[in-house]
Amino acid sequence: MLTLHHLETSRSQRILWLLEELGVPYELKRYARDSKTRLAPAALKAIHPLGKSPVITDGDQVVAESGAIIEYLCEVYGTQTNNPDLKHLIPAPGTAEHRQSRFWMHYAEGSLMNWLVMKLIFSLIPTQPMPFIVKPIAKAICGNVIARVIEPNLQAALPFMDKHLEQHTWFAGEHLSMADFQMSFAIEAALVRTANAKDYPHLVAYKERINARVAYQEGIKKGGPVVMANPS
Numbered sequence: 505m506l507t508l509h510h511l512e513t514s515r516s517q518r519i520l521w522l523l524e525e526l527g528v529p530y531e532l533k534r535y536a537r538d539s540k541t542r543l544a545p546a547a548l549k550a551i552h553p554l555g556k557s558p559v560i561t562d563g564d565q566v567v568a569e570s571g572a573i574i575e576y577l578c579e580v581y582g583t584q585t586n587n588p589d590l591k592h593l594i595p596a597p598g599t600a601e602h603r604q605s606r607f608w609m610h611y612a613e614g615s616l617m618n619w620l621v622m623k624l625i626f627s628l629i630p631t632q633p634m635p636f637i638v639k640p641i642a643k644a645i646c647g648n649v650i651a652r653v654i655e656p657n658l659q660a661a662l663p664f665m666d667k668h669l670e671q672h673t674w675f676a677g678e679h680l681s682m683a684d685f686q687m688s689f690a691i692e693a694a695l696v697r698t699a700n701a702k703d704y705p706h707l708v709a710y711k712e713r714i715n716a717r718v719a720y721q722e723g724i725k726k727g728g729p730v731v732m733a734n735p736s
Contacts, residue, residue, distance in 0.1 A: 506530040511544050511557030512537055512728050515570045515689050519558045520727045522574060522685045524719035525590060528581050532726055571609055571686055578682045592679035605676040608683035616690045619657045623697055626650050662694060662704050669706035673713075688714055692730045 508523060510516045510532055523530050535545050535557060549555035552568045559568045560576070567576050582593040595601035627650065630643040668675070675683040691711055695701045701708060714720055724730070 506562045507533060507560060509533050509535065509548060509551050509557055509559045509561070510727050511535045511548070513730065514544075514557050516558035517723060517727050517730045518570060518685045518689045519560065519573050519577070520723040521688065521714075521717075521720050522577055524722045524726075525587060525717070526577065526581050526585050527587065528577070528584075534727070570689075571613060574609075574682050574685050589680050592676070593682050595676055595679075595681055601677040601679070601681065604672075605681045605683040608675040609686050612683075612686045612690045616661055616694065619654050619661065620690065620693045620697060623650060623654045623658065626654065658694070658698065662698060662707065665691070665694075666704040666706045669710050684714070689730065 506523075506528060508516065508519055508530055510520060512534065520532070535548060537543060538545065544555055544557055546555065548557060548559070551561065552559045552566055554568060556568065558570055558573055559566065560573055561567075562576075562580075565576075567573050578593045582590060592601065595605050626646040629646050630639060634642060672678065674680050675687050691707060691714075695704075695707060695711055698704075
């Protein structure tokens with residue numbers, strides 16, 4: 505039995521969406537984050553040594569890392585689906601769509617998510633317990649890092665992606681591909697963690713296009729919210 509080990513408010517949600525699109529029978533095992541640290545529970549280490557989510561088990565196969573899981577599911581199960589929307593999950597090698605799919609598969613985690621995770625971490629640090637005298641210093645340092653390092657990179661990424669989606673329905677072109685599943689979590693997080701999301705109408709429309717899919721909605725019902733809100 506194919507099993508998805510799913511951590512709440514995590515990258516695992518995009519795997520859940522893909523499984524729902526594929527219509528593959530699977531078991532969902534949900535894990536809650538630690539209420540204080542927000543880290544994954546130690547129980548995940550029994551599945552994979554890194555103790556991270558997402559991770560799937562399929563018979564004797566254990567596959568970790570979102571991109572590797574998406575590629576595995578598309579290669580093993582993508583050809584078995586009767587869903588006409590999924591005929592281009594893996595674009596034909598040598599095509600422009602294949603090159604675009606490969607780029608966005610790497611960009612999601614290699615570039616974009618780095619800045620989004622850093623913004624979340626540096627936003628959370630000043631909210632943690634610390635001596636009263638240290639808190640304003642921590643807040644100032646974290647604010648400077650966000651303003652001078654993180655935000656400029658995000659403000660370069662957002663219009664770059666918005667411009668691409670002005671010209672294409674999906675990230676690889678006019679058809680849903682594996683790149684969209686990989687990018688979906690990053691887009692959700694980017695729009696939550698930017699104050700000017702309305703300035704990127706094509707990104708917003710893309711998110712709404714994903715959110716409207718029945719399989720996506722089923723994934724949310726089973727797995728819960730996609731990303732945690734910004735710290736107040």
